[in-house]
Amino acid sequence: xxxxxxxxxxxxxxxxxxxxxxxxxxxxxxxxxxxxxxxxxxxxxxxxxxxxxxxxxxxxxxxxxxxxxxxxxxxxxxxxxxxxxxxxxxxxxxxxxxxxxxxxxxxxxxxxxxxxxxxxxxxxxxxxxxxxxxxxxxxxxxxxxxxxxxxxxxxxxxxxxxxxxxxxxxxxxxxxxxxxxxxxxxxxxxxxxxxxxxxxxxxxxxxxxxxxxxxxxxxxxxxxxxxxxxxxxxxxxxxxxxxxxxxxxxxxxxxxxxxxxxxxxxxxxxxxxxxxx
Numbered sequence: 001x002x003x004x005x006x007x008x009x010x011x012x013x014x015x016x017x018x019x020x021x022x023x024x025x026x027x028x029x030x031x032x033x034x035x036x037x038x039x040x041x042x043x044x045x046x047x048x049x050x051x052x053x054x055x056x057x058x059x060x061x062x063x064x065x066x067x068x069x070x071x072x073x074x075x076x077x078x079x080x081x082x083x084x085x086x087x088x089x090x091x092x093x094x095x096x097x098x099x100x101x102x103x104x105x106x107x108x109x110x111x112x113x114x115x116x117x118x119x120x121x122x123x124x125x126x127x128x129x130x131x132x133x134x135x136x137x138x139x140x141x142x143x144x145x146x147x148x149x150x151x152x153x154x155x156x157x158x159x160x161x162x163x164x165x166x167x168x169x170x171x172x173x174x175x176x177x178x179x180x181x182x183x184x185x186x187x188x189x190x191x192x193x194x195x196x197x198x199x200x201x202x203x204x205x206x207x208x209x210x211x212x213x214x215x216x217x218x219x220x221x222x223x224x225x226x227x228x229x230x231x232x233x234x235x236x237x238x239x240x241x242x243x244x245x246x247x248x249x250x251x252x253x254x255x256x257x258x259x260x261x262x263x264x265x266x267x268x269x270x271x272x273x274x275x276x277x
Contacts, residue, residue: 133148
């Protein structure tokens with residue numbers, strides 16, 4: 001699927017119009033349909049005017065009440081899934097300023113309680129040293145100093161005893177030399193230190209671990225409210241419950257293969273020593 005910002009925005013309007021058209025063609029009132037779907041008329045009105053984006057369950061309830069044919073159900077479900085997906089391009093983030101993106105992430109993190117990070121290629125800013133953060137942002141065509149400072153400020157959330165974090169890193173993510181050897185040793189030492197925090201779990205998946213499903217994308221799941229997937233050119237934000245559950249399923253697969261605690265710290269220590277030598 002190609003994620004185009006204009007197409008994603010239009011899908012929400014298309015969905016609202018299609019649901020409204022189906023109801024009027026069926027000669028049903030909003031009051032009748034809302035009652036059949038066990039939702040308020042206000043919610044249904046907001047769905048039909050595009051003020052509220054319905055989830056897949058809402059759409060299926062509406063289509064079921066209107067006796068929609070199977071091909072219509074499939075088409076509308078796909079449209080609902082697309083309407084609950086957001087594309088955020090990196091170029092747009094650069095234009096707005098990386099500091100604004102960091103502020104948005106800080107607000108999201110303040111609202112959530114459980115965080116799951118799958119990191120197949122590089123470390124995330126919450127785990128990174130200042131040198132690693134600055135190097136990872138060196139390709140950004142803006143002054144990154146403010147973004148680096150805000151990323152470091154956000155790391156304080158790791159010490160919040162109301163939050164829970166699980167980070168899964170492949171061997172490549174932990175070992176990719178974003179900075180020179182001595183600085184990489186310091187970075188890996190930081191992972192070891194953070195792994196001892198009571199509400200932070202750091203799992204390591206060494207190369208050679210048999211896993212049938214390849215680690216395709218970096219992704220993060222915030223509680224069960226949304227999942228974000230990183231690409232070279234931006235990020236995809238999934239808000240539909242089924243998309244989030246699919247990412248939780250993938251995360252669980254890799255979590256069961258990861259090393260935690262002393263086993264993880266032992267292998268991390270070996271990698272850090274290798275960089276020191």
